[in-house]
Amino acid sequence: MTTATAHHDDHGHHGPAKGIMRWVLTTNHKDIGSMYLWFSFTMLFIGGAMALIIRSELFQPGMQLIEPEFFNQMTTMHGLIMVFGVVMPAFVGLANWMVPLMVGAPDMALPRMNNWSFWILPFAFGMLLLTLFTEAGAPNFGWTFYAPLSTTYAPSSVTFFIFGVHMMGISSIMGAINIVVTILNLRAPGMTLMKMPLFVWTWLITAYLLIAVMPVLAGVVTMMLMDIHFGTSFFDAAGGGDPVLFQHVFWFFGHPEVYIMILPAFGIVSQIIPTFARKPLFGYASMVYATSSIAFLSFIVWAHHMFTVGLPLETELFFMYATMLIAIPTGVKVFNWVSTMFRGSMTFETPMLFALAFVVLFTIGGFSGLMLAIAPADFQYHDTYFVVAHFHYVLVPGALFGIIAGVYYWLPKWTGNYYDEKLGKFHFWMSFIGVNVTFFPMHFIGLAGMPRRIPDYALQFADFNAIATVGAFIFGFSQLVLLYVVIKSIRGGEKATDEVWEGAEGLEWTIPSPAPYHTFAEPPHVK
């Protein structure tokens, strides 16, 4: 540690300050990264508890545990928390930790803003969660908050929801700006754009997506606010507005948003697979171009969420073909990951297991996405459990497994200790089984016609629902294993080498483990 901080003496801080104020005032990218990750982890358990409430009610047909109104609040809050409170902050946390280490920068480019972007989040979610305890109850209109459900018919807590969304929007925009500026301006000498690790590339593109669409989300909730409180009628037909307009604006944000939740995971997997296959990534340049084209295409496919609102035929066809086009760059990526493994000398440590599961299960989610993209078929699938199966396959074994893979991969660098490999593998298998038992049956009940977001269902769906609930409990509780593994690795364990993984490439493996509080005060030289 002394060597790495030696250059810092004239700046007057040798290491972290003491006490709670260290965390409140910190501008250190590693501290902030850790806080983001812990925040996300906490939210995972809160949102997960809500999911288990939902699944418990759905264990049997009929209404047994909760009121339908509360069920609606649970589906809404679960979705909002998982999207904005778990996946996005976890990615920002990983970016905070790893982007400076991977590009050889001493810290994020705008460290004070970094502190702000994190500290807004607990307040945003605190406010959102507190609505659960108000008389009106929490928001109940679904994570997609379609007007007029979220305007004319909304509970009064909707105003808190709107401010919550504004706050997390500001937080992610600031986070994204910071990441772009860091990547563009603080790269070590010799680190050209096309030498950047893929995690950095995917985050750069994600950050641009965030800057482009989070303001649109802020715009749409602002319009809601004005409709509710200031007598405008953006979405109220009585005053000349149009509720379908809401869906267009929302999904103009919403579809890029789903790629915001997956591109960084693509990056993580592209770091991990070469390490454990002991081969450089196959088709680096094509990965960069594929990611960029996915990002571009994500702006022109939004109406695939709206096939049933009554679009004209030409529009349906346009959005159908544009959506299917995305499968091409996505296919390129899957091909490259498989080719990287081909004839590699592979080992299967926990990060690799999660990365492999990601490749397989995300692809299943991609295929169900393609089915949904077929406009005439979507008239049957829309708003059924088939959609629920689709997006949970891309988000849980997709985005979330990507995050978990990254956590296992970089944990020894963060804590200086290897995690418990046996427990890691146990966690993997429980998660893998749990996720499939939960979400695979949903394909079938969806195709058979079970509608989503309804607390009761017809008898013929009973068996698969019971199975899904069992899977959900397996999956949910096995995340406690992850918590235990992380804490154990912080507390101690086998000391990690600097390189951590045999065959790992990149600047982050050239610094000591655990990563010192200050790194790369002198820029490294990249050949």
Place this chain on the structure above:
Amino acid sequence: MGSHSPKEDVGKHSIKQAPKSGNTAFKLVLAAVAMFGFGFALVPLYDVFCEITGINGKITGPVERVEHWVDTSRTIKVQFITTNNAGMPWEFDALQEQVKVHPGAWTQAEFWALNPTKEDMVGQAVPSVSPSEATEYVQKTECFCFSQQSLKAGEGRNMPLIFSIDPRLPPHIRTITMSYTIFDAGAFAE
């Protein structure tokens, strides 16, 4: 944004904020603000788009009455549907379920609205045409949907609609449905 060539960036490295960082950040903030504006710009863009394509049956009007040639070789079935938006207590009906018209001929249809409540109310009917392809061929010189309708407590009234179908209507369209949904527009009374 991000107009840096990779060559420029390389080597700009110091423990303090790199000099270009403020600049890049400023451009990105501008981009975010512009996108916030773009979100709102989607509203008029959407209306323009709907108008051009006729989606949503957003008919503009009233139009000047022009006498087309009347295409007596074709007969179009025009159906009328009325709906009350949730919670709107008015009686609202089309006095004829459907009419058969020749393209080009001007036709009058009558609708009926009654406010059964003990309050004076303001309603607004919102039109829609199906198939949407036909929207641009429906011309109205008069429609109760062009303005808000005020009805005193207990008052009822006939409301006219005068329309014609442009003879250029594509030949495969034989039936046109005009649907009207009545909303309580009390909050938006002019």
